[in-house]
Amino acid sequence: MTREPVVIVGAGQSGLAGARAAMDAGLRPLVLEAGERAAGSWPSYYDSLTLFSPARFSGFPGMPFAGDPDRYPVRDEVVEQLEKYAASLGAEIRTSTTVSGVTRIGDGFDVQLAGGETVHAAAVVAASGSFGNPFVPEVPGQESFGGEVLHVADYRSSQAYEGRRVVVVGAGNSAVQVAYELAAVAEVTLATRAPVQFLPQVRGGYDIHFWLGRLKLDLLPPAVLARLFSGTPVLDTGIYQSAIESGQLPRREMFSAFDADGVVWPDGEREPVDVVLLATGYRPHLPYLRDLGALEADGMPLHRRGLSTTHPRLGYLGLEFQRSFSSNTLRGVHRDARFVMGALARRLRR
Template sequence: MIIVGGGQAGLTAARAALAAGLRPVVLHAGAEPVGSWPDYYDSLTLFSPARYCSLPGMVFDGGEADRYPARDEVVTYLRHYAKSIDADIRTRARVAAVQPRPDGGFLVRTDTGEEVSAAGVVAASGSFGNPYLPPLPGRDGFAGELRHVAHYRRPEPYAGKRVVVVGAGNSAVQVAHEIAPHATVTLATRAPIQFVPQRIRGRDVHHWLRVTGVDRLPRSVLARLVRHAAVLDTGVYRDAIATGLVDRRDMFTALTPDGVIWADGSAEPVDAVILATGYRPDLGYLAPLGALKRGVPRHAAGVSTTHPGLGYLGLEFQRTFSSNTLRGVGRDATHVITALAAQLSGGGWRHRRARDTAHRSDAVRH
């Protein structure tokens, strides 16, 4: 079995595959199997306490359980987690394409030309590599800095500048707040920001998500309940907007060569626009399979509805509210790997496995 991606989703998939008696090979594009965490902005901290950040089989330790871990703590944790898994993890192995084999299974090609046959594939490559850039009128003519938050690192380069951050989620608010002491910042949103208290009755909101069962609500229920992005806040962000440290305005209607046109028709020069507009699944390598619809995987709870032996992990709301988080991805991994193991153990897979192993010494099999 091939697992594409060596972040939290891929590593938990490998652990679940080993527990199911499979032999996983993890192909990861980066230099070490820690996902995209090293590429996030420097000051990023999790909005969930350490006690809710453990992957299956290893406690997220190293300090107070109620602290909010920093980016580099997550990197260190995933590094140790990868070492604890007795799986073949190959780094600097970016998957370029997954193709169907005529006699069943898959042929996985990397960007270095390596080819590996596999009966099963788990796409666990996340979404960080595919930031969403919304269509903005005038974008091509804008002479200022325009970047997605995926490429933002720290606030100092924006000192003394006029900056607009687009988005109403956690990253948008956190980045705007961080830049505000250095620059004049506006949050451009399509609706007022929805704040959720970080702590309720003295307990972090994640405690209540767990005890109430919201963390495990199925996707069908979530679709009715979750309508807009919400920002977890201790009060700091709400106060920053209330006091004017961070300005909040309705989304601009267009970019001009030197700035933006606001919803009221006024034009203003702007030095930089940072788009905290989310991500889309980074699954272009599956295009040869026909497993995607407009870039989105066709699946049921992470199990492909187009190809037996194909699964997904790390998708937002894949099965539950916590699917693409450290605390929730392990449950999805068990579900998906159990389903794929059942598919791969049936019918002609055993015959094809024996035949392919005889023909290809580099074949990877379950």
């Protein structure tokens, strides 16, 4: 049995940012990643996924993206960047290592691994993201539906849906991007509870992320953002909004129920559907903390700005709106990592 100053669960963008911040704070991190690669969930995202932020705003401290800084990197570029960054850190990173539980022992923790090993840690940072916990809303009649229901977490490309009738549920970036992609090969309707909000990708010749940084909007606390937007706006160069307004990508109010052959729209119309694709978001994936007493009944972490309110030496990284609009993004997680690791380092030195 060993004792590590800080164990970080997850080697995606949040875990790697945490490892860098831990070392900068004088801590020796051990990063545990369930997947086979030090890239978190990125290798499992859909094939065409493209960042909504340009390369110049999406790099890591000390390792910017190579090439045109104004391009929008695709999934495989991000995976490669994460693996390069992981290799450059000099931190111990164990892949194919699943954390099955965390138990409080004195001031620290026992971290149980699926293979039976136990690692003692003075502090733990949960950076396992949310990809492993897709949110699936309950809709009446789903058990009778004879078609296919899947979450966007299981979607890879449009090829398998050519010529089929598809309803995509959701009003966020991924929902609109995937629906637009599918509309080129299938008959698609976008189902949302409210009209899609769009935010121009470029203003005054600069990408919106330039203005987010210049105007400090990236740093706004979640409560302020909630007053500005009723949801997360879709970043758009104009193609998505045009597709919806022209009818190329029809949008309807969220259907009220399933039936055996399809969906029932709010006006009572029944429409045959082959596939319902849920782009309905995710929830934090923290099953290993379930018995620690650190979570709410619904599995959400009890925290303030990424620091546990139940365990002084427990932290979180990569939670949506953890401290700001950009908390769970490539461009923003490093700020949160410095804050959380700095606080944990101070607590460990008391």
